[in-house]
Amino acid sequence: MAKRPIEPFRIKVTEPISLPSREERDKCINEAGYNVFRIKAKDIFVDLLTDSGTGAMSQKQWAGIMIGDESYAGGRNWFHFERTIKDIFQKNFVLPCHQGRVAENIFFSTVLRKGDYVPNNTHFDTTRANTMHKGGIAVDLPCAELDDEKSDFPFKGNFDTDGLRALIEKVGPDSIPVVIITLTNNSAGGLPVSMANIAEVRQICDQYGLLLFFDAARFAENAYFIKKYEAGFENSTIREIAQRMGAYADGVMMSAKKDGLANMGGFLAVNDEKLAGRLKELLILIEGFPTYGGLNGRDLEAIAIGLEEALEEDYLAYRTGQIRYFGEILQEVGCPIITPTGGHAIFIDAGRFLPHIEPVRFPGQSLTVELYRRGGIRGVEIGSLMFGGVDPNTGDVLSPKREMVRLAVPRRMYTCSHLEYVADIMAEVVRDKDKLCGYEIIHEPTFLRHFTCTMKELAGKPAGVVSER
Ligand SMILES: Cc1ncc(COP(=O)(O)O)c(C=O)c1O
Incomplete structure (x- = not known):
């Protein structure tokens, strides 16, 4: 069993979050063109899109x-x-x-x-x-x-x-x-x-x-x-x-x-x-x-x-300990991650997780969409969607070495319970992962396409069994 780190602070101000219904989540992701950057923050339950600017101040x-x-x-x-x-x-x-x-x-x-x-x-x-x-x-x-x-x-x-x-x-x-x-x-x-x-x-x-x-x-x-x-x-x-x-x-x-x-x-x-x-x-x-x-x-x-x-050692021990804990509980439910874990995020090896989806069909994006659909969780693809495409200067086709999904943990914001919730949802995804399908880009800008592009789901049924949540 993974060991929980203890937060070296107590909470003085709270911000409510709520999980939209499955129906609402399906509508949101659809309307967003399957791009989680385009979903309104109010429609997200646990937001692990980035650790950038999202933390709690002291x-x-x-x-x-x-x-x-x-x-x-x-x-x-x-x-x-x-x-x-x-x-x-x-x-x-x-x-x-x-x-x-x-x-x-x-x-x-x-x-x-x-x-x-x-x-x-x-x-x-x-x-x-x-x-x-x-x-x-x-x-x-x-x-x-x-x-x-x-x-x-x-x-x-x-x-x-x-x-x-x-x-x-x-x-x-x-x-x-x-x-x-x-x-x-x-x-x-x-x-x-x-x-x-x-x-x-x-x-x-x-x-x-x-x-x-x-x-x-x-x-x-x-x-x-x-x-x-x-x-x-x-x-x-x-x-x-x-x-x-x-x-x-x-x-x-x-x-x-x-x-x-x-x-x-x-x-x-x-x-x-x-x-x-x-x-x-x-x-x-x-x-x-x-x-x-x-x-x-x-x-x-x-x-x-x-x-x-940020230089305080107890803060850094907790910060890196929380990331390590998150990685351990995800691995316990069968999710392949990049190890050892780093300082701010878990990187899921989406290529290994979804081998039936080719890199050009964005396995990382497929997992990202599924995490939102099932649990209102927002992560980000770091693979062929973010780093692929055509180099606008050289015309070369770019293909990154790995297909990943990053779950970045904002600083001092989520407790270990939030992360355990994500691991529970991941356990459901692991169970139904073979049903996930690939994606195709419909519209993309020249630079940083992952921020604003829209996509469509390819073939077959939209992945997964409808969650009870
Ligand atoms: C390593 C690294 N460099 C640069 C940036 C860009 O910083 P900003 O989002 O403040 O423009 C980021 C943001 O995530 C980053 O992780």
Whole structure:
């Protein structure tokens, strides 16, 4: 029996949720074109679409909201925000922006030329899309252990450093404006990157004179895994580990909607003054004055406090413990997941779960739709729908290695009972999984198609027996 972690907080404010009837759920998913992004949140019971901006803020953060200084320039919350980020990431210049993808947009617009290569342990979808949008070529270089289903190597989020060297030798360092490490490696199971791996990537970047940036959305979860699993860090604090990681990078892009424990926000932080100046010009053009960057003063305060709270070890033990527990109870009902579990989500191996549905028919989407139909649960496909299709720059047909469904757990929001409910629904899906069918896209945009595309169900009956719920 899996062991439940205990929440290191008690609940002071509640938000009601309710499960629509099966009939209503069928209508909702139908009207949404079988795309769960298009369903109204009120029609969702347990929302595991993303851990981004969906978490609960603490009493300290809400208190911080009340001391928001909404001055256009030089507000007091900005100085708290700047000081906190400089300290945690060991950087000289901080540029706030309203979310992570804007940091990516500003950064890539500044450093990328058409045809450039951007290696990453694995690009997140917005990072990939922003790279491609500027005419860049996004190259994923995850470590070999990631594909070894039997391996319980804790740092499966690592960069393939041999692959990085080979790419640099092949295309030349001049066509690589930056190397990015995503911490944790979201699209590869939310798994962490070890300090040794970060150090090795740094050394390669030094050797070839390349910039190293972090996509640091889940830096605190990454630091916790380093403390737990990497020799030599057991007695370090999470802050010390985060600072050590930060010191390896020339710059950081971060969505503060994850380990910033905030509902909105992001930033860029860099060491180089010239680069900071170039980034700032674009920041002013598209986000706002550099002491607010598209955010309210109160948001800056909530993020500054949230970044500190994310470093608390009991919080991180509970956070990663809840994900581990969720993975264990899903496995107990026969659901195949990617192991070991990472820091923010469970990744279900939908290809293995539904082998009768070909990747081009989106097995992950089939499971996503079924979880909504049966239990009002919203997850997200991470497979051929999200990362497949045709590369708008090269015309290449893209096919990801794995068909997955991600169940991301918002921070400090759902208790273990909610997760047990999901496992109960999953047990029903496991029982009837052979009845699930594939999907076909009817309409899709050029970039990030999974957000807005519509689909139709293919052949046969809509999957599954009608649930009693
Ligand atoms: C690793 C990673 N990078 C970047 C982003 C984009 O951040 P935002 O949603 O704040 O634009 C996300 C969002 O989920 C992410 O997980």
